[in-house]
Amino acid sequence: xxxxxxxxxxxxxxxxxxxxxxxxxxxxxxxxxxxxxxxxxxxxxxxxxxxxxxxxxxxxxxxxxxxxxxxxxxxxxxxxxxxxxxxxxxxxxxxxxxxxxxxxxxxxxxxxxxxxxxxxxxxxxxxxxxxxxxxxxxxxxxxxxxxxxxxxxxxxxxxxxxxxxxxxxxxxxxxxxxxxxxxxxx
Amino acid sequence: xxxxxxxxxxxxxxxxxxxxxxxxxxxxxxxxxxxxxxxxxxxxxxxxxxxxxxxxxxxxxxxxxxxxxxxxxxxxxxxxxxxxxxxxxxxxxxxxxxxxxxxxxxxxxxxxxxxxxxxxxxxxxxxxxxxxxxxxxxxxxxxxxxxxxxxxxxxxxxxxxxxxxxxxxxxxxxxxxxxxxxxxxxxxxxxxxxxxxxxxxxxxxxxxxxxxx
Numbered sequence: 131x132x133x134x135x136x137x138x139x140x141x142x143x144x145x146x147x148x149x150x151x152x153x154x155x156x157x158x159x160x161x162x163x164x165x166x167x168x169x170x171x172x173x174x175x176x177x178x179x180x181x182x183x184x185x186x187x188x189x190x191x192x193x194x195x196x197x198x199x200x201x202x203x204x205x206x207x208x209x210x211x212x213x214x215x216x217x218x219x220x221x222x223x224x225x226x227x228x229x230x231x232x233x234x235x236x237x238x239x240x241x242x243x244x245x246x247x248x249x250x251x252x253x254x255x256x257x258x259x260x261x262x263x264x265x266x267x268x269x270x271x272x273x274x275x276x277x278x279x280x281x282x283x284x285x286x287x288x289x290x291x292x293x294x295x296x297x298x299x300x301x302x303x304x305x306x307x308x309x310x311x312x313x314x315x316x
Numbered sequence: 317x318x319x320x321x322x323x324x325x326x327x328x329x330x331x332x333x334x335x336x337x338x339x340x341x342x343x344x345x346x347x348x349x350x351x352x353x354x355x356x357x358x359x360x361x362x363x364x365x366x367x368x369x370x371x372x373x374x375x376x377x378x379x380x381x382x383x384x385x386x387x388x389x390x391x392x393x394x395x396x397x398x399x400x401x402x403x404x405x406x407x408x409x410x411x412x413x414x415x416x417x418x419x420x421x422x423x424x425x426x427x428x429x430x431x432x433x434x435x436x437x438x439x440x441x442x443x444x445x446x447x448x449x450x451x452x453x454x455x456x457x458x459x460x461x462x463x464x465x466x467x468x469x470x471x472x473x474x475x476x477x478x479x480x481x482x483x484x485x486x487x488x489x490x491x492x493x494x495x496x497x498x499x500x501x502x503x504x505x506x507x508x509x510x511x512x513x514x515x516x517x518x519x520x521x522x523x524x525x526x527x528x529x
Binding site: 145146147148149150151153154157158161180183184187188189191193194195196197198199201202205206207208209210212213217275276277278287 | 318320321323324325327328329330333334338398399400402403471528529
């Protein structure tokens with residue numbers, strides 16, 4: 131049975147008053163709700179559902195001061211989920227736009243034919259700060275979950291997410307720069 | 317499993333949150349920014365030389381009240397924009413009110429002025445500097461209000477940036493009013509407003525970058 135607006139709002143108000151138990155129950159309910167919400171909308175990227183759910187939970191918790199208690203709670207929390215979903219779509223479009231396959235083309239003139247895309251990527255990643263490099267390696271290349279990566283790297287989960295996000299952005303910018311430089315030579 | 321751990325960690329960090337925390341933090345950021353801007357204005361440009369006489373004129377108080385009204389109304393709108401799904405329409409109307417009022421007052425003042433005075437009350441002697449000073453002095457409060465908004469949850473980033481810029485522009489113009497000795501209402505309506513809108517434009521430009529979360 132779906133939880134009611136009234137129940138969630140009650141939990142939220144108790145959480146805002148500092149009750150950890152209510153906050154735990156609220157976040158647990160929301161995790162369930164948003165797993166379904168994102169699964170419906172990310173049919174082709176099912177692997178990202180958990181990450182998005184966790185991003186929403188972090189946002190709901192750390193930005194709960196923005197809930198106006200005179201307004202409906204579900205409207206607030208779904209607006210956060212929608213924002214995160216749009217942000218995710220924008221990010222994955224950028225990622226798809228400059229796919230890792232392109233990295234091999236870009237650097238093939240500098241590298242021997244035998245060089246693998248992986249080593250090209252390693253070279254690109256060497257330019258990143260260590261924290262971002264390690265976070266990307268753990269989550270995107272070694273296939274760890276954010277939680278596992280955070281244990282391995284001794285960083286908080288949100289720090290891992292931030293590092294991955296910033297690192298991918300820097301890589302994308304680097305790839306894009308390399309590509310437009312290449313175009314000019316042509 | 318992993319999500320459960322996250323929830324546990326977050327729940328353990330549950331502390332009470334003040335009901336009007338958004339407004340408190342935003343106001344504090346703008347007030348600190350105002351302090352910096354006012355100090356910069358007074359040290360760099362000095363207080364207006366005719367201050368003692370000017371405080372007895374309506375124009376002086378209008379020049380204080382207009383930017384302050386812009387700052388407060390835009391701040392109120394901004395505090396709604398950083399709350400997801402919070403209605404903003406009524407506050408947007410309030411935020412436009414100071415502009416409409418000053419335009420009306422400026423137009424009346426211009427229309428009633430003798431032809432010979434019109435150029436003076438419109439251009440003053442500093443029309444080409446005033447908007448830039450207002451923009452400059454809006455930077456400290458803009459930094460403050462942006463840092464505040466980043467902790468919250470704006471979902472329309474360009475609009476939130478614009479409104480953050482307007483409130484900072486109002487604060488910057490308020491600080492500059494302590495130094496500026498222009499007396500024309502049309503001058504106020506045109507050039508102070510231009511400076512405030514420049515600050516808003518800066519906010520709209522930067523919003524999508526700096527307000528992401």
